[in-house]
Amino acid sequence: MNLTIDAKSPLPVYQQVIQAIKLEVLSGGLHDGDLLPSIRDLAKLLKLNPNTVAKAYYALEAEGFSENRSGSGSRVRVPAGRRDALRRAMLESEFRNFLGKAVALGFGLEDINQLAERIKQ
Amino acid sequence: MNLTIDAKSPLPVYQQVIQAIKLEVLSGGLHDGDLLPSIRDLAKLLKLNPNTVAKAYYALEAEGFSENRSGSGSRVRVPAGRRDALRRAMLESEFRNFLGKAVALGFGLEDINQLAERIKQ
DNA sequence: TTCATTGTATTACTATTATAATACGCTTTA
């Protein structure tokens, strides 16, 4: 697990934890059935309060990403098929988000292609 | 001015106002020297408290985007040259941001190109 | 000059976020 927390971000810390774990699952670092680090361990690792991490774990379970069991830990519950669908959906969502901003700034597809070509190098 | 506020966004409302006005300037809807709506008018329009809008106006002035004068209002202070530079910088920043997320999800340039082709239609 | 409008400032209240310190019940393992 490679997650970093930005205390200065406007995004609440517990939501950053949620996003980081989702990303870990979607990118293939964590698989269906894998055990997440314990709340206390992750809190110590990220230098957060256990309650903050617990809030994230609770939300992940509520979203159907994981299953929490007192005594035995939290396990990822995202079958490969669903994971792939979510991964593609997230890419498209992020792309549309970027595209929207670019259009709002008055740029067109040509400008974006030009930029992409320049960035590649 | 065409700005909408999302109360559910994790981004604080006053920062949404800042972004919306910056976008209006960068996209050419507001020009150097133009008068911004008064704090009270904009607050009424967006159904926000005047203090929230005032906070945004104060920040915009601190960033050198505008100049506030008691009694006569707030005026945009972004010469065309600077505006164009900022506009390009913002596009590149947003693109790099998107690219970073795509890579984190395990996608490559090919996947992005493929998606872009599909989105076009 | 007078008056409406402007940005600015102050104080108070609420909700959310995050931390902190505990405690409880469940599960696993020695």
Next chain:
DNA sequence: TAAAGCGTATTATAATAGTAATACAATGAA
């Protein structure tokens, strides 16, 4: 069975964001 580790729950405190009500001083126009 006993102990350690797990998620869960409660209560308290602090900081930030946002609302709300008001007042002040500067500006510009009637």
